[in-house]
Amino acid sequence: MSDPPRPPGMLESDFQQVLAAFRAIAGQNAVLVGDGAAKPYLDPFAPGDAHAHEASAIVMVSDVEQLRAVLSVANRYGVPLWSVSTGRNLAYGGAAPRLRGSVVLDLQRMNRVIEINETLGYALVEPGVSYYDLYQALQSRGIGLWLDPAAAGWGSVVGNTLERGFGTTPYGDHAAMQCGMEVMLANGETIRTGMGAMNGNQDWQVFKAGFGPSYDTMFMQSNFGIVTKLGIWLMPKPEGYMLCRYTFRHDADLDSIVETLRPLKLDGTIQSNAVIESAVRWAAGASARKQWYDGPGAMPDAAIETMARKLGIGRWNLRFCLYGPEALVKARRDVIHQRFVSIKDAELTESPYTPAGDKPEGGGDRSQVGIPNLDAFNLLNWRGGSGAHIDFSPICAPLGRDAVRQYRMIKEQAARYGFDYYGGFTAGPRSMHHIFAAIFDSDDPAQARAAGDLLKTLINDFGAAGYGQYRTHLALMDLAASQYDFNDHALMHMSETIKEALDPNGILSPGKQGIWPKRIKERDR
Numbered sequence: 001m002s003d004p005p006r007p008p009g010m011l012e013s014d015f016q017q018v019l020a021a022f023r024a025i026a027g028q029n030a031v032l033v034g035d036g037a038a039k040p041y042l043d044p045f046a047p048g049d050a051h052a053h054e055a056s057a058i059v060m061v062s063d064v065e066q067l068r069a070v071l072s073v074a075n076r077y078g079v080p081l082w083s084v085s086t087g088r089n090l091a092y093g094g095a096a097p098r099l100r101g102s103v104v105l106d107l108q109r110m111n112r113v114i115e116i117n118e119t120l121g122y123a124l125v126e127p128g129v130s131y132y133d134l135y136q137a138l139q140s141r142g143i144g145l146w147l148d149p150a151a152a153g154w155g156s157v158v159g160n161t162l163e164r165g166f167g168t169t170p171y172g173d174h175a176a177m178q179c180g181m182e183v184m185l186a187n188g189e190t191i192r193t194g195m196g197a198m199n200g201n202q203d204w205q206v207f208k209a210g211f212g213p214s215y216d217t218m219f220m221q222s223n224f225g226i227v228t229k230l231g232i233w234l235m236p237k238p239e240g241y242m243l244c245r246y247t248f249r250h251d252a253d254l255d256s257i258v259e260t261l262r263p264l265k266l267d268g269t270i271q272s273n274a275v276i277e278s279a280v281r282w283a284a285g286a287s288a289r290k291q292w293y294d295g296p297g298a299m300p301d302a303a304i305e306t307m308a309r310k311l312g313i314g315r316w317n318l319r320f321c322l323y324g325p326e327a328l329v330k331a332r333r334d335v336i337h338q339r340f341v342s343i344k345d346a347e348l349t350e351s352p353y354t355p356a357g358d359k360p361e362g363g364g365d366r367s368q369v370g371i372p373n374l375d376a377f378n379l380l381n382w383r384g385g386s387g388a389h390i391d392f393s394p395i396c397a398p399l400g401r402d403a404v405r406q407y408r409m410i411k412e413q414a415a416r417y418g419f420d421y422y423g424g425f426t427a428g429p430r431s432m433h434h435i436f437a438a439i440f441d442s443d444d445p446a447q448a449r450a451a452g453d454l455l456k457t458l459i460n461d462f463g464a465a466g467y468g469q470y471r472t473h474l475a476l477m478d479l480a481a482s483q484y485d486f487n488d489h490a491l492m493h494m495s496e497t498i499k500e501a502l503d504p505n506g507i508l509s510p511g512k513q514g515i516w517p518k519r520i521k522e523r524d525r
Contacts, residue, residue: 005056005101022059025069033057043096045388047452053096055104062109068188074507081105085127085159091391093474098511113137122205127158131372145234146370153372158230168368171235172273180204182229186503205231223509237356238323243364247314249345255400262398265429274320277424279308284382298415321368326353385441394467396432417454481514
């Protein structure tokens, strides 16, 4: 796959006409092709040959008028477009297209923070606005609102929300905090969801439903349209906060941790999303694997135990944040500690109560106080070499038995493929995102292939056990989607029907989340 690709089935002469039309629309420098132009858009963490998902060209649009014109050209010639906001969706494919030869439609130049409403607590942004950008806008204007950043602060607010990303403040369910979209359909028509469907309405970012059917979630993790504006609710800055961390001494404590945590999340005693992390996940941010084990295969339990003891961490580690007036924060802390003290050898470490305008002391978790960062990438140093990872992301009920079952299933399969259990759970009130990262050296083809093979095995194992993923790498989207098989995959049949109705030429992100247009699905892809 070393030759530069073209859009599937397209003659070179037609492709050159497409590129000329794109240049006339967006400008000469906004169309990238040839001489390695697509290289920055390859998946840097590919679990195999990155060129299997290589773009034929990139076109960068700056506004909705250019976007509409690009869609017109794509419809005329049948050019598949793969839209990205900032293209930072690492561990899930980055900016690479599902279908090799697609043109990446890069929206990062559409980067306006259109509105921030401090009184009602929301922002309206374009796809190219990163969490850093929105944070800087809040800071520069002295606005008393916090955002909930993704794990990597350079990501797009729109992109992460549409992928149903999760953070750690009380506003951590990003999809739930979305309110109001502007969407361009494949035919160039622009719609606004919710109250935005009414000209002059003032409530677009405060009431989701509008009148009649609600369509916002239809454009999340789909290829039915391109979101050009998105409203996101922001958290009022609290009076202060306290970062809390529990260490649990024993691997068998996971059941008790989840059972103790669930009622505290359900009744709102713990306001933030709580994160349960394995010893390896915690240690990867502070050390390298070879310090503790440099042999073949997964780390032995004895090595993990030694590592945890020397680093002063638990076999499981729980972190969360409490917000509000000092008296209320400390009262919540006391209630929580009364519950967790029943778990043998559990230890609580807490930061001092801190005014909300101050940053955490001693390198505390900045994400939990609304400050974007790139700390998540510390894990790349764990195995050495050119660090990469691919993530497995099943949903888990907040029940101890389910958490233990999923943990054991992943740990056992990971060990068979030579990987450590680098994982943990982000807990909301009624569900947990179980995130496992297969960390590998991307310069080692055998490790990369093993990571991809491991995830295929896990997807099938978890599907057979009744567990589904909420998100996956683009190379595994078809497999992940196939697990949702009720009534002979009736949900996918409906998605394909919607796809044909809204995008009859199949130009928008073919294959995303396993949704293929008919014209491509019926031929070898």
